[in-house]
Amino acid sequence: MAHAATLEIKNLNKQYKVRGESLPVLENISLSIKPGEFVSIVGSSGCGKSTLLKLIIGLEDDYQGELLLDGSRIVGTSLERGIVFQEHRLFPWLTVEQNISIGLLNNTKFSEEEKRKSVQEHIELVGLKDFAGAYPYQLSGGMSQRVAIARALVNRPEVLLLDEPFGALDAFTRAFLQQELQRIWEKEGITMIQVTHDVEEAVYLGDRVVVMQPRPGRIKRIIDVPLPRERNRSSAEFIAIKEEVLREFSHTADASAGLIEKAASNEEYSHSNELSYQA
């Protein structure tokens, strides 16, 4: 079982250099996440949610402020921290099963036998048993995203970051996977941070909902969700909290535009990121 970690974000600032100019993307982000907590992050498109996850996972080390995991500074990536990217990022030359196995490639905690078993379990978890030998080109967007979720989970990290993992799924699969994610979270005690544009999902899964606002990306408000689980989406308390989050949104200029814009932007994003590789 993963020992969940405390994540401390203190006065985090991040800029990107765009044509020689420094563009502030994150400004003064402070957030303390308890071990085993589930934090939802919502905010309009471009407010820096993916950037924040990229910093926490350790893919980017050019920032100001502090990022501490159990008190020590985050340096580079680690198998203790997992991520489901906004785009599925599967390897197209590997089958579903092989793609999920990538998650365990450098795992030293499991024996070979345990690895095999774990991969099979996760293929079943995301409902792709009949597609274990299929290549990504044979999958729909939602199926690919489910493979990516399995790849991140299979390793049982202490901290799991999820960047709109259910965005491309139908309502039914989404509800099922939300429940499964909650089950794994409760069982394993993993610290989870999920970015979503679905306010209901944010409230359903989160202990807290962090609302961000853009230009530069800041935390606008943090809303507690003190409801017991399994939560009832149609209860008055649930709806009240949902309304509260939505109200924060409508205060943010161009927030609603951002939300609508979101719907179809996943693919575009992945293409714009195909910069050439320099080691």
Add this chain to the structure above:
Amino acid sequence: MNLIHLIRNRDWRWAVLPLTLLTVWYVVTTLGWVNTKLIVPPEKVYQAAVKAISRDGFMEGVEASLMRDMSGFVIGSFAGIVFGVLLGLSRWTERIVGPTFNTLKHISLFAWLPLISTWLGTGDSAKIVFISLTTFYPVAINTFDGVRSVPRTQLEVARVYAFTRWQSITRLIVPAASPQILTGLHLGLIYAWMATIGAEFLLVTADTGLGDAVIKGRAAFNVELIVFGMLIIGLVGALLNFIATRIESHLLAWRGDRT
């Protein structure tokens, strides 16, 4: 199962052009419209073929050419892939080696021949070096391009799963670049065959080889032997191309049907 069915369902359109040419060839030579000393009739080529094949040495020549071709191809592709990957991986090596490489690649490959033969003579090793060099360029250039175009998003995945340098190369960079690498190998295979024949024409020795057989045909003003040699050269080339295409589409099946 059903042979007639099989024959009917095949696309035979490719055969139209060769059959037409063969007919025209046959007609103009039998009607005597051309100088049959220069343009020999098909049946003479056929007789030359039968004679050449039954005679000692011709098939050995083909075999010797193919051996040279393959040795040069294997050495050149291996070097090309290693060079392309190394160059593509590091900006540092690219800065140092890249410009020189870009200049060298503009030297016509045949311009290397005098130098190679000065160093190594005209024997097998000179030929194989020339063939390797010919294979090296397209393989190295395409491998380099392939390695360079590995998406950054996928490299981030490799970092998240703590790939070692070696794992990144073998499990991400080479497979991701494999379409371009295979394109390079395919080109290399075709160039290598041309280089084999070219080397045999230009570095004449007592060694056997297809090119050598054709040269002998010219010396003896044996046009039918020359034509037969050309046909064999073309057929071998087509066969190599066919095999390469098959292997390529098999290895790239993961890309789906987008040939």
